[in-house]
Amino acid sequence: MRRFPFVTVDVFTDRRFGGNQLAVFPDARGITDAEMQALAAELNLSETTFVLPPADPANTARVRIFHRTAEMPFAGHPNVGTGFVLADRAVDGLLRFEEIAGLVEVRLDRGAAGAVSGATIAAPQPLxxxxxxxxxxxxxxxxxxxxxxxxxxxxxxxxxxxxxxxxxxxxxxxxxxxxxxxxxxxxxxxxxxxxxxxxxxxxxxxxxxxxxxxxxxxxxxxxxxxxxxxxxxxxxxxxxxxxxxxxxxxxxxxxxxxxxxxxxxxxxxxxxxxxxxxxxxxxxxxxxxxxxxx
The missing domain is CATH 3.10.310.10 (Diaminopimelate Epimerase; Chain A, domain 1)
Incomplete structure (x- = not known):
């Protein structure tokens, strides 16, 4: 039996049980496409992310985003939440995620005490x-x-x-x-x-x-x-x-x-x-x- 750790975070909030729920698999190597979709459906959250090694080593990770029925090219709260979970991989407070829609830059946000409190992302394409x-x-x-x-x-x-x-x-x-x-x-x-x-x-x-x-x-x-x-x-x-x-x-x-x-x-x-x-x-x-x- 294969085991894959995951975490959940509430995103766009400063308190538990507010905001939007997200599940993050920080190391999804070995999970098939069908299993990713099945896990997203099983967890039954609006989105679940799966983190893989980047194609370009200059980037932080390849991130795949699934909702209950399909994979998404890009989504907002999954990138903010995944950036928060992967904060220890940031370089100068910045992470770069490879996604279907393009490269997504995630800038970590910090509270008054200096701890990571959230993140800000740039949409990968112009309006x-x-x-x-x-x-x-x-x-x-x-x-x-x-x-x-x-x-x-x-x-x-x-x-x-x-x-x-x-x-x-x-x-x-x-x-x-x-x-x-x-x-x-x-x-x-x-x-x-x-x-x-x-x-x-x-x-x-x-x-x-x-x-x-x-x-x-x-x-x-x-x-x-x-x-x-x-x-x-x-x-x-x-x-x-x-x-x-x-x-x-x-x-x-x-x-x-x-x-x-x-x-x-x-x-x-x-x-x-x-x-x-x-x-x-x-x-x-x-x-x-x-x-x-x-």
Whole structure:
């Protein structure tokens, strides 16, 4: 029997049982692709990461990310949490992860006492803005009335920066509280929008003082609701910068409140010669240690 240690951390929080849960296998050598997928399904968290030696020794590791049903090219909280777990491998506070979407740089964050408290990651690709979705269809997916979507600044719009495309919807406070994913509507939306490639994640947001509140639904991939979604927060930050016309910006996003897992995602975005680039960071807290037997 083969044994593979793993740890779990809560990401984008400063306390246990907040934020988004993540399992990390720090040494996944010897685990097959099928076993990685089976372990991610067995653990039943939004994502699980498997750490392998890098193809380029100049980088820290090759990191593979799986959710319950498939492998992901990039994701936010798995990179933040994996960086926290692998902090002892950092060089000058920086780790470099090889992933399907490209190279992901992870910068460790430290608290007042100097201990590692979390990490900040840069999205591996510049912002890409896709098609708009009809308001009625987007509202049906979110289980809200069309009037609950705010269109003064933009229609429901698909955006990505290395991860799965996210449908960004600005909504009213009342619709944010009432929203719940409608699975048949999600299926209709995917069938009507070939550009989605069979995948659809809704990222609802609203203005909340100087910051933002958000919720994320991705039921077709097994995540009914996500407590913190870094790979949706970065395209949102980039998209808001795109709309503003500014050179740079920063937004704090609260997510997971309705789930009882409050999360804080700190985002930035800036214009570069290759397009708008975004970052997201937050705190991490270790929770469990275990061993998988295969």
């Amino acid at each position: 890409a803005i896709g098609d708009a979705m009809p308001v009625e269809l987007a509202a049906a997916c979110a289980g809200i009335a069309p009037e609950g979507i705010v269109t003064a600044r933009h229609p429901p719009t698909i955006a990505a920066d290395g991860g799965n495309p996210r449908l960004l919807l600005e909504v009213t406070a009342e619709s944010m509280a009432a929203a719940a994913p409608d699975l048949p509507a999600f299926r209709r939306a995917v069938a009507a929008t070939p550009a989605l490639g069979g995948k659809l994640s809704l990222y609802l947001y609203r203005r909340d003082g100087a910051g933002l509140r958000a919720r994320m639904f991705s039921p077709l991939s097994g995540t009914w609701e996500d407590a913190a979604t870094g790979s949706a927060a970065t395209p949102l930050a980039g998209f808001l910068l795109h709309l503003s016309g500014a050179e740079a910006g920063a937004w704090d996003i609260l997510q997971g409140i309705e789930m009882g897992r409050p999360s804080l995602l700190r985002t930035t975005a800036r214009r570069t010669p290759e397009g708008i680039r975004a970052t997201v960071g937050g705190g991490c807290v270790p929770v469990l240690r275990g061993e998988a037997m295969l």
